[in-house]
Amino acid sequence: MSEDRHHGGDHAPTRLLRDRVARARRSVHRRAAGRPAAGTPVLPVLLVVAVALADVAGGAGMIWLPLLAAGPALAAATNRPCGVLCVGLLAAALGAALGTAHGVPVRELAAVLSALLAVTAASCLAGALRGRRERVLAAVRSVAEAAQHALLQPVPETVGPFQVAVRYSAAAAEARIGGDLYALVPTPHGVRLIVGDVRGKGLPAVGTAALVLGVFREAAYDEPDLLAVVGRIERSLARNLGPDDFVTAVVAGHARSGHLEVVNCGHAPPLLVSASGDVGAVEPTHPAPPLGLRALSGQVPRLQRLPFAVGDQLLLYTDGVTEARDHTRAFYPLADGVARHVSDEPARTLTALHDELLAHVGGRLHDDAALLLLRKNTADAPLCALSGSEAAR
Incomplete structure (x- = not known):
């Protein structure tokens, strides 16, 4: 039985990634199909009307008429081709x-109108090209987000x-994908978790993170020794x-001995928060040394x-948190922030920390940042408690 469950777990992340990518693509197509053919080009129309009123008020003849081309040119930045064409014809x-x-x-009038129609075309x-690029970018973002969610699988609250x-x-907010990694795995040997930081950013870092997480999830279940x-x-x-x-x-x-086992491989030291609030x-x-350099x-x-x-908490994080700087180049004081916001609800604590x-x-982080907070809520459970359905998850 355990062998079958183990085998299914090997393929579940692949199926999850495939399903989420497919859903993301369908979502992008639905959003694109649901948009109107052209938005209301309010600002370009107002610009055209303003030029016309200026011409009427000044009685200047040809002086203002070439400025009408600014209307369709502006519409190209905000509207689809149908909207641009409407502004140009107006x-x-x-x-x-x-x-x-x-x-x-x-x-002279024919020359001005010809130029105006050429600008409209x-x-x-x-x-049209801008709209196509936007659709491609939206699809890439959605697929990248689905891949990241499949890589960093949701962690249960309990x-x-x-x-x-x-x-x-x-850090790569446009792609919603980065090089920090985390995982928590319930196993027959107890709860095991990892928080890490891959050198670099972007897709190469994500590939390395996927490798680390894949090996960790497999080894955490198989190996009795951390x-x-x-x-x-x-x-x-x-x-x-x-x-x-x-x-x-x-x-x-x-491992249910009333103790945590920790192995630090060149990473920022975790923060231990006692039940009394000491950090x-x-x-x-x-x-x-870091993994890969032994x-x-x-x-x-x-x-x-x-x-x-019971009541103790352990906060694991990446250097994107502690190396975040303000406008004066001062680092974020994580330990002080934890002392200010610690509570009996880890989700509330991390929300307050993240907002701060x-x-x-x-308002914008310049490096990937991950926070994982573990709080011991009850006394140790029997070993078999995590070897059933929870471990299978």
């Missing part, structure tokens, strides 16, 4: 009427004796990464055990 009609009323020579083409919350923001989990990730990265690539990570586990950094007692340093990661009682972080940087 401008041509007003230009012809004003030119005739002012007695403009036919040859070019603007229609520009509007796992065994723990409450869990996650907040993630990618160091063996880290060792499998290290060996996989050594085979697949370039010489300058690496991943910093904290791997943690709870302290969990500095590694034996620092280890062969260069020869250092081997060590297991660190921390007491973890965005306010600190002025």
Whole structure:
């Protein structure tokens, strides 16, 4: 039975990614089909009318008429070709009427109207190309978001004796995809989790993150020893990464002994929040190099055990949080922020932290940022509690 469940879990992420990408594409097509053929070109129409009124008020004849071409040119930036064409025809009609009323020579008026129609045609083409680029970009964004959601699978709010919350923001906001990684896996050996940061950004970093998460989810379920989990990730990265690539990570586990096991591989130290609200950094007692660089340093990661009682919380994060700067170039004080906003609800705590972080940087992060908060809510459960349906998830 466990073998079948394990085998199904291997293919579930692939099916999930395929289904979400298909849904994202269908959603983009539905939104594109549901839009009207042309929006209301209010501003371009107002511009054309303003030029016509200026010409009527000044009685200037030909002086103002060439400015009517600004209407379809502006419409190309905001409207579809049908809207651009409507503005162009309105401008041509007003230009012809004003030119005739002012007695403009036919040859001069024909030249102005020809130029106006040429600008309208070019603007229609520009509007069509802009609309096509927007649809392609929307499809890319939706597919990238679906891929990221499949990669960083949702973390349940409650796992065994723990409450869990996650907040993630990618630096590449246009693609909604980044290089930070996190996962929490209920296993027969206890709850295990990882938070890491891949060197670099964008699609290459996402590929490395996918590799790390795939190996972690497999090894976390199979290996009774947390160091063996880290060792499998290290060996996989050594085979697949370039010489300058690496991943910093904290791997943690709870084996129902009233303690947490932590392995820090070159990552920012987690923050331990006691039930009384005291916040302290969990500095590694034996620092280890980032994953993928062990062969260069020869250092081997060590297991660190921390007491973890009911009401205690552990915050894992990436350097996009602690290295976020404000307008004065000051770093965000994460430990102080945790002390201010800590509560018995991890989701509320992370929401307050994330909002404060965005306010600190002025609304836009310049690096990927991940926060994972684990709170022990009840006493330890029996080992079999996580080896059934929860572990299968």
